[in-house]
Amino acid sequence: MKFNVDKNVCIGCGACQAICPDVFEIEDDGLAAATNEATDANIEEAKDAAQGCPVGAITEEK
Ligand code: SF4
Numbered sequence: 001m002k003f004n005v006d007k008n009v010c011i012g013c014g015a016c017q018a019i020c021p022d023v024f025e026i027e028d029d030g031l032a033a034a035t036n037e038a039t040d041a042n043i044e045e046a047k048d049a050a051q052g053c054p055v056g057a058i059t060e061e062k
Pocket of ligand 1: 032056
């Protein structure tokens with residue numbers, strides 16, 4: 001499953017990377033990106049990260 005981070009919304013708090021570093025990474029611009037697709041091994045973490053984003057910047061890609 002793929003996730004998207006809306007960089008116009010992200011505030012760079014780092015929570016998603018802390019919860020699921022396999023999928024989310026803070027980039028050089030200080031904002032998060034979904035750098036890898038989630039796998040069976042980390043999908044629950046990735047969903048937790050998406051739900052835990054304080055500004056709702058993370059969405060699942062259909
Ligand atoms: S949790 Fe949300 S606001 Fe925080 S870095 Fe990740 S995408 Fe950005």
